Amino acid sequence: MKEIIIATKNAGKAKEFKSFFSAYHIEAISLSELDKDIDDIEETGTTFEENAAIKAQSIAGMMRCPVLADDSGLMIDALNGRPGVYSARYAGEQKDDQANIDKVLYELKGVGASERTARFVCVLAVAIPGEPAIFKKGSCEGTIAFSEAGENGFGYDPIFIPNGYNKTMAQLSSAEKNKISHRKNAIVQLEDWVKNQNK
Numbered sequence: 001m002k003e004i005i006i007a008t009k010n011a012g013k014a015k016e017f018k019s020f021f022s023a024y025h026i027e028a029i030s031l032s033e034l035d036k037d038i039d040d041i042e043e044t045g046t047t048f049e050e051n052a053a054i055k056a057q058s059i060a061g062m063m064r065c066p067v068l069a070d071d072s073g074l075m076i077d078a079l080n081g082r083p084g085v086y087s088a089r090y091a092g093e094q095k096d097d098q099a100n101i102d103k104v105l106y107e108l109k110g111v112g113a114s115e116r117t118a119r120f121v122c123v124l125a126v127a128i129p130g131e132p133a134i135f136k137k138g139s140c141e142g143t144i145a146f147s148e149a150g151e152n153g154f155g156y157d158p159i160f161i162p163n164g165y166n167k168t169m170a171q172l173s174s175a176e177k178n179k180i181s182h183r184k185n186a187i188v189q190l191e192d193w194v195k196n197q198n199k
């Protein structure tokens with residue numbers, strides 16, 4: 001396998017997958033890089049698994065080759081697991097990272113340090129035409145900061161402090177994030193499958 005299509009239009013995710021797959025000499029190609037114009041896929045599921053499967057299967061059917069999709073999000077205990085599967089669209093359909101961060105910080109006003117526990121979750125689905133899909137799940141535990149900090153990463157990284165650190169995910173280098181992230185913890189579980197594709 002020389003390349004794999006990643007069913008995402010999120011540039012932040014695409015960059016991380018490129019870095020992960022380059023270690024196996026595989027090029028990760030996101031939907032924005034395909035010649036075809038691909039309509040937004042409606043994420044009608046209520047779980048990360050369902051949405052990852054919807055994204056992977058709809059693109060695999062179109063392209064007739066293995067496709068990897070990522071459905072991920074931030075689960076905050078004090079908000080009963082929200083934003084969860086609605087992380088991208090938490091503050092509205094325009095999917096605005098800054099508006100999402102502002103909404104979370106507003107909702108956590110008055111919530112003390114020990115109550116701000118949260119985790120990033122990533123579910124990967126690989127759809128292979130004619131075969132059952134493969135699912136892998138990873139998470140990364142942390143807390144929600146009182147204000148945002150850092151310029152790296154994407155999404156909620158500026159307000160997420162991974163356990164064992166005293167800075168936000170957006171203050172870590174991409175190499176540091178990619179060692180501890182939910183996405184990394186999911187993708188390592190795909191290693192055997194990836195290596196088998198090279199035989």
Ligand SMILES: O=P(O)(O)OP(=O)(O)OP(=O)(O)OC[C@H]1O[C@@H](n2cnc3c(O)ncnc32)[C@H](O)[C@@H]1O
Binds near residue numbers: 009010100154
């Ligand atoms: O569906 P695709 O096209 O892949 O792109 P998306 O951004 O809509 O992706 P999701 O539906 O999986 O929603 C995930 C959201 O969760 C948040 N998120 C996921 N992984 C993250 C990470 O590593 N760092 C910060 N925020 C993250 C971020 O707000 C994402 O937009």
Ligand SMILES: [Mg+2]
Binds near residue numbers: 043088
């Ligand atoms: Mg999405």
